[in-house]
Amino acid sequence: MENEKNILEVRNLQVNFKTYAGDVKAIRNVSFDLRKGETLAIVGESGSGKSVTTRTIMGLNARNADITSGSILYKDQDLLKKSDKDMESIRGQDIAEIFQDPMTSLDPTMKIGKQIAEPLMVHKGMKKEKALAQALEMMKLVGITDAENRINDYPHQFSGGMRQRIVIAIALINYPEILIADEPTTALDVTIQAQILNLMKELQDKISTSIIFITHDLGVVAGMADRVAVMYAGKIVEYGTVDEIFYNPKHPYTWGLLSSMPTLDSSGDELPSIPGTPPDLLDPPKGDAFAARNAYALKVDTEQEPPFFKVSDTHYAATWLLHPEAPKVTPPAQIVARQKKYAEMQKDLVAQQRPAVPVEEEEEQQ
């Protein structure tokens, strides 16, 4: 593995879906790393390929999916080369997943205690009684009150928020190395969302798992993630730390996403939106897939795909605007305000650090 700190390395992943109309290119050359203990958020609108990416990692893609290239390295082994049997032993043990809709993701005819205990029985060969005892501990850990009496209840006897806690308990019962959370709060109302997110953060510290957090809600990302990858039309277009993505975004698509999110400073009557719809991935456009919806598109965008440009060691964006020869453009006012704030923050940060950090090291950092 290139980097000891990486628990998962996805390289050049391409996934097509075979349909009667032709191949839908759902994932077009996606690469990213997941570091140990971090939370990586993958954001993007519906159909950008977020869920397909995670399904591919889990080995749970639909039967018409065709992985044309790439590798997914986990503990020095390529998950894409594993047999179905091997993947079964990884799922629920090393990599677990939380699904979007807690109302439908629990088996309606099985007691929740058994549903939580199932991964223990499957992977650790545990006897039912012992597994149920451990499931009870997990129920308490995820904050289900009166767990002793509720272990034999069925899913319909719980509220949506409680059900999502149960789903989390199922995912974490084997202390997985990687937790994939596929829009875990989308189906919940806002107050419950906050509770579930807090719970996830709390548990991440306790069992030290790495999280891939899929969402289309940037508001959720800010509080949860360490790093963010922005996906559009089956590609990652920009990635960086949360601060870099929120306060110094470089890709026009990220600008659009951030501008369309209301903030406390938002003024005016209308919330900006990104015009148009994502391209048809049956026949992806030449060049930058976002060009057609991009007010800042250059001529080169329609001809040639932009490579990643390095903004900082941790921040990369795939847009021709970062090319040295590209014309200077001014991002939307809101983004400019964000960048200003970021510059101040950086200054503050540097100012705070100055007394503590030796000069040579500071230079090294930059």
Place this chain on the structure above:
Amino acid sequence: MAKYLAKRIFYLILTLFIVITVTFFLMKLLPGTPLTNQAKLSKSQIALIYEQYGLNKPVWQQYLLYLAGAVRGNFGTSFQFSDQPVSYLLSSRIGPSLQIGLQAMIFGVILGILVGSFGAMRQNTWVDTTATVVSILGISIPSFVLAVLLQYYLGLKLGWFPIAEWGGFIYTVLPTLALGATPLAESARFVRTEMVDVLSSDYIELAKAKGLSRTGVIYHHALRNSLIPLITIVGPLAVNIMTGSMVVENIFSIPGIGEQFVKSVLTNDYPTIMGLTIIYSFMLCVVLLFTDILYGIVDPRIRLTGKAN
């Protein structure tokens, strides 16, 4: 649960009462008389026979008398078989009918579940197509046609099974196959449709994400959830078997109540018709009660007892 059962049993008695009433008056509207050689009998002889069986009284009086007897467990004596009480006649014949009916039901439903599940698991493959063809055939071919075909090919041509008559398990095979085809086809169709649905549901995805094997997912999660709608059709299937048995028992000359029913209607054997109607309605009510209880066992969401939530 006890309260619920008591309520259901009360309804059962009420249903039987209504069935007795309606059947009794409808039966009296049947053309013909119970007499075999009416033309050869004199008016006074007919009057004498009528008086002996109480048929000379007004219909409403006959009805009340019958009801009074039925409450005390006396269902009258058969006209056809002189002096044989209906209760004795039927109890000696219900055995073969129950055996064949239950065998057909168990054989049909269990095989139907297997065929349906395999069809759903191998959706849009030759397995699925075969399962669909089997269920279409099973639904469209009437049991009496199948009965004759089975008799000809498996009985006469191959000689594997006796063609008709009664005496031991081997005699029950062909009637069971003939009667079981519809339950097989219907349950295969239901289970297949439902399982295709269930297999694409979120909790199956979660079960896979837990690391369960393919068979583990089917056995622990998909099967039970796919079987819920099947319970709905167990009642109608039981009716199907009961009505089918009337013809099929005739074809295989099985000494059951189905065969007896046809005979007694043809000869206007009033007490036997009544007795059989009561038995059939009773069995149907019991099947329906049984399916309602089964619902609760399979699907916790409609369970009757349990803690208040």
